[in-house]
Amino acid sequence: MDRLSVAQAAAVLNVTQAAVYKRIQRGTIEHDKDSEGRVFVYLDASDIPSDISMDEPDASTDVSMDGSNSAELIAELRTHNEHLRQEVEAWREEACRKDAILMTMAQRIPELEPPREEPREVPVSSSEEADKGQVPPEQKEPTQRRERSWWRAFFGLE
Secondary structure, rough: OEEEEHHHHHHHHHOHHHHHHHHHHHOOOOOEEEEOOOOEEEEEOOOOOOOOOHHHHOOOOOOOOOOHHHHHHHHHHHHHHHHHHHHHHHHHHHHHHHHHHHHHHHHHHHHHHHOOOOOOOOOOOOHHHHHHOOOOOOOOOOOOOOOOOOHHHHOOOO
């Protein structure tokens, strides 16, 4: 049984250090603390995962570094880098275009603001024009005068 630090145990188990601490908290892994407060984990060969695919490299992903393959790989990487540079440049141009649009809009905001408190003209409704020459409602007899509701007066419906 091997005594390992948490970081070493995480590397051996192929998990994060937080996962090792969680196993310690749950009590599923043997551990102890030294006098300085460092935590050590005890791992047995049965605790270490034995994944065959990790021990032997896959032939499809194995890239040998002989002269022809490395030159092809370098050429492919250079092409990819150039593509990424062009993409970054396109994004920069787009960002500049958007900044210009925002600046134009920000400059036009004062044009869109309403004017300062100026007295407004009261619009003349067609009913008031038709009432010219007639006796105002205040001077009519109470039987002749209709009571106007406040909301009709407010919205100019009468």
